[in-house]
Amino acid sequence: xxNVLSEEKREQVxxxxxxxxxxxxxxxxxxxxxxxxxxxLRLAGVTVRVRGRPAKxxxxxxxxxxxxxxxxxxxGITDLSRRERxxxxxxxxxxxxxFREFICERMRLGRNSMAIYQDLVDAHxxxxxxxxxxxxxxxxxxxxxxxxxxxxxxxxxEEGQVDYGAGPMVRHPxxxxxxxxxxxxxxxxxxxxxVRLLTFKSSAEIWARLHExxxxxxxxxxxxxxxxxxxxxxxxxxxxxPALNPLYRDVLKQYGVIALPCRIRHPNRxxxxxxxxxxxxxxxxxxxxxxxxxxAQAYLDNWDAKWADTRIHGTTKRQVAAMFAEEKPHLLxxxxxxxxxxxxxxxxxxxxxxxxxxxxxxxxxxGHIGKRLFVQWDELxxxxxxxxxxxxxxxxxRQRKGAFRTxxxxxxxxxxxxxxxxxxxxxRAGKSIGELCAEIHRRDGEAGVRRMLGVFRLTRNFGxxxxxxxCQAALExxxxxxxxxxxxxxxxxxxxxxxxxxxxxxxxxxxxRDVISRxxxxxxx
Numbered sequence: 001x002x003n004v005l006s007e008e009k010r011e012q013v014x015x016x017x018x019x020x021x022x023x024x025x026x027x028x029x030x031x032x033x034x035x036x037x038x039x040x041l042r043l044a045g046v047t048v049r050v051r052g053r054p055a056k057x058x059x060x061x062x063x064x065x066x067x068x069x070x071x072x073x074x075x076g077i078t079d080l081s082r083r084e085r086x087x088x089x090x091x092x093x094x095x096x097x098x099f100r101e102f103i104c105e106r107m108r109l110g111r112n113s114m115a116i117y118q119d120l121v122d123a124h125x126x127x128x129x130x131x132x133x134x135x136x137x138x139x140x141x142x143x144x145x146x147x148x149x150x151x152x153x154x155x156x157x158e159e160g161q162v163d164y165g166a167g168p169m170v171r172h173p174x175x176x177x178x179x180x181x182x183x184x185x186x187x188x189x190x191x192x193x194x195v196r197l198l199t200f201k202s203s204a205e206i207w208a209r210l211h212e213x214x215x216x217x218x219x220x221x222x223x224x225x226x227x228x229x230x231x232x233x234x235x236x237x238x239x240x241x242p243a244l245n246p247l248y249r250d251v252l253k254q255y256g257v258i259a260l261p262c263r264i265r266h267p268n269r270x271x272x273x274x275x276x277x278x279x280x281x282x283x284x285x286x287x288x289x290x291x292x293x294x295x296a297q298a299y300l301d302n303w304d305a306k307w308a309d310t311r312i313h314g315t316t317k318r319q320v321a322a323m324f325a326e327e328k329p330h331l332l333x334x335x336x337x338x339x340x341x342x343x344x345x346x347x348x349x350x351x352x353x354x355x356x357x358x359x360x361x362x363x364x365x366x367g368h369i370g371k372r373l374f375v376q377w378d379e380l381x382x383x384x385x386x387x388x389x390x391x392x393x394x395x396x397x398r399q400r401k402g403a404f405r406t407x408x409x410x411x412x413x414x415x416x417x418x419x420x421x422x423x424x425x426x427x428r429a430g431k432s433i434g435e436l437c438a439e440i441h442r443r444d445g446e447a448g449v450r451r452m453l454g455v456f457r458l459t460r461n462f463g464x465x466x467x468x469x470x471c472q473a474a475l476e477x478x479x480x481x482x483x484x485x486x487x488x489x490x491x492x493x494x495x496x497x498x499x500x501x502x503x504x505x506x507x508x509x510x511x512x513r514d515v516i517s518r519x520x521x522x523x524x525x
Contacts (some may be wrong), residue, residue: 004039005032007131013037017046068239095128096120096136103133104140115135149268151315152189157330159189160222161273162211164230165281167198169289170296178289181296183280186214191323192313194276196304198297205341207232208251212339220331221255226262226270233464234261246376251339256332279308305503342378346387349373353410357382357402365393422452429456429464434470439480451482462489 005013009032015024023034030037067237096103099120106116115354120126126133159228167181170233195214199206207230220458229237237244242261251431253258262269284303290296309321316323347355349368359375364384365375374385377398384394396405419441425432437455459467470488474480 005036007129009213013040014044014046017041017044017048021042023048028285033256033369057071086438094136095126095132099126100140101122103137107137107140109350110268127206142160150269152269154189155330156190156327157188157220157224157332159224160186161189161226161270162186162214163228163270163277164202165277165444167247168285168296170198170200170293171291172200173293177429179292183277183279184214185273185276186211186218186225187276187326188218188327189272191327192276192316192320193218193324193327194273194280194308196276196280196300198215198293198300199292204245204247205343207245208248208339208341214333216453218331219328220334221257221332223256224258224260225252226260226269228270229261229264233259235265239263239412244364246344246374247342253338254335283307297440308409340378341484342376344376346372347375354404354406360399361404362399363394363404363406365410368393419446419449424455426452428456429459430468431470432468432475433464434479435475436471438483439475440482443480455484455485458486458489466492 009016009030015027016029017037023037026032026037027034027171029284038048069146102120102124106119111119113134114130116137117126118132118294120133127310132465163185165183165185167183169178170181171177172179179198179200182202184199185194187194195217197210197213199210199482211225228235230241231245233245233248234242235245244259244261250260265272271464280300283299284307288296288299290299298514309319309324311320312318313320313323347357349364349371350361351369352361353366353369354363355373357375362384364381372387373393374387374390376385380398382396382398383392384396386393387389394407394410401404423434423437423441426437433455437452440451444451455467455471458470459514465486466489470485471480475487477484
């Protein structure tokens, strides 16, 4: 066959042929060419009607059930109605019917149509096609109907649900173009009282600030907050131990609230706030545009107070404002001071034992080079945390860009000492040495640090007393420089003997000793 029909079209052609329709009439009704329809009817065992003979149902190749359900063409059928098409489908037995219990069991496990088809082929040698299984699964799903979800009842002040939704179009103050805002909604589980806030963008800090603003508007906080697994609130989704965003976790901790993330793809756990978001989008914000975000927020607050709070809720059959008056005393009290927000991130420790935050460098304890540590910072302080335990390692005062903040105990052993340490060391070495080093630093600045180190080197080579005399002479002459001190010490002190000079002297002394010993032995003889 040149043309391959779909299974539905093939079943329709076969059903019309069993009803006694001619090939011309089948072509006019279905659009299938007579040659193609004739080939499919022969494969199905249906007698093809010859031109000129009266229309009658075919008897050959038709099962009893099919002959009983077939209708003669004399009834004047012009086309198949929906009820007749359903009857035709029911009359054709599905290849999946013998495996109905197996398919239902797989559906209860949550497997999709493709997985069920593969299981049928592997376990039972199923010879049908995937579309047959998919159609059978859809029929079973339509028979089962939608899944029922129970209404979650909570005590007053026990639970709040939060979610994001699409807000109205508002003109952006920077670009001047209309852009879609984000709608934040917090709904209390008992009274269904909602707080609706608008924002242009979202981040971890904005997400936490929206919660704090909602708590302030309600005059208290619920004991638990149910949320989605969005990155602003949950870094790593997990059923039993999710990893919360540190900033969001600390904000809720200050208010005494516990976060309960939903399971992935289970939005019905927070159906109350989902309903509130949909109600807000369809009723007050549908088709609305605003030039200022403050105008949009004022419009939404006015609608909330005038209509949303005064309505009779469809589930509780009570007024929202009246139920919120009962729930408000059960909310957690608000802290006196608001949360001090910070930024956070991960930073790697460089080879100098420092990590970089916004262009400034801060020291970490020894043993962390190459590791990535958690960092929290605000306008005043920076805190370095251990990633595995969350313990505080170091806390520094914020520095300007390009500056270093190093603790004494964090300084490596090979780092050169600071200028103050060198001046203090020079004062301890001697009075004249201290005065000379101070004068060198005053005249040369940071470049004089190496010259001071050269003075200390002279004390190790020639002794502290000689260097003290040289520094005193330099101060008296008025040439307080390292070069003068070095030349003075080298000229006043005896020149040290080098190794090249020592080796010939040793050989000469050894030769003289041997000569004296031979002469002494000769005299004795």
